[in-house]
């Protein structure tokens with residue numbers, strides 16, 4: 001489990017800056033899998049043409065992480081160095097419970113590697129942040145601002161579901 | 166604690182098996198019935214190594230043998246290789262249909278013409294699937310029968326009530342012996358047919374009702390909130406950020 005440490009950093013998304021270029025998807029899949037394949041990227045960009053709006057979506061490294069809660073073998077844990085939720089693939093049973101549980105759809109099954117993929121913050125040096133040409137993704141200390149932003153995302157998500165049910 | 170593996174000294178923690186140390190140090194020892202989620206079972210014996218302790222040498226299963234101070238381990242000796250080759254020969258005979266066993270059979274240079282009687286068979290009864298299902302908390306499958314008839318199955322080979330269709334058993338199987346078929350809205354595994362749930366937004370089938378119930382029970386998240394595929398969950402979030410519904 002563990003709380004957010006002082007020095008811990010989180011990825012903050014600013015959709016208003018995103019141009020929908022999808023560079024982050026390519027960089028992510030290339031960094032982790034060696035191929036340019038958005039389907040294998042741990043960050044995904046959605047564009048709503050009608051309203052001219054784009055935004056990347058990726059794991060928020062939740063404080064109470066559903067993926068970790070549902071895993072029957074403790075294969076999901078928080079990396080003490082980066083604070084990222086990481087999947088230990090040699091422990092994982094590929095039951096996919098975590099992929100059903102994640103409210104953001106940010107943990108998913110990859111057919112090619114037959115394993116579960118999710119954002120691991122690139123071990124503390126996220127590539128998507130470095131390559132985003134419009135500054136829509138930043139990696140910043142999990143201070144007040146960052147955590148507030150994350151809370152806002154969580155709250156919005158709750159609305160999404162309430163609207164549905 | 167110190168031990169020697171193949172002439173080099175290594176440190177071990179209390180409770181470590183020889184295999185634990187070897188894996189940590191990047192020393193290759195072949196295994197079949199070992200998985201990190203359960204530890205060693207000591208049943209396939211492919212992980213056999215030679216251990217010298219107190220001046221006596223023995224052949225042991227490295228996945229279950231606990232390290233003690235000063236032991237010396239050899240991971241490859243003529244005796245060790247011979248045992249491994251014999252194991253591969255026996256398992257290949259039992260499960261000649263498995264691509265992995267065919268590959269190991271060649272790699273270990275098993276020259277004898279020992280084509281198995283069960284050429285279609287792929288299961289080597291390593292029990293990894295049974296352990297995976299146990300860990301899931303479902304325990305839908307177990308080993309049935311004894312001796313050479315021993316195999317894995319559901320109670321009376323009927324569709325098991327406990328099975329949730331997660332296919333963890335099929336994924337963990339090293340020899341690809343467990344069939345799981347997704348065809349349209351139906352998933353079939355272990356003689357059981359599951360109706361797949363369609364994503365509320367895009368209509369794609371993505372999980373069984375039983376899997377969703379399982380996740381709901383473990384996470385406390387309502388079933389209704391779990392009825393969206395991964396992609397649609399992401400899309401919904403993005404839409405919401407901007408204050409409109411993408412549906």
Ligand code: SF4
Pocket residue numbers: 067070071072073074075076087091092093094095096097098099116
């Ligand atoms: S797929 Fe792997 S990591 Fe995810 S819940 Fe199952 S065992 Fe845990």
Ligand code: SF4
Pocket residue numbers: 297298301303304305306327328329330331332333334335354355
């Ligand atoms: S598919 Fe059924 S038998 Fe296989 S691990 Fe899941 S619950 Fe157990």
Ligand code: FES
Pocket residue numbers: 195196197198199205206207208209210211212213226227228229
């Ligand atoms: S891996 Fe050790 S006995 Fe099977």
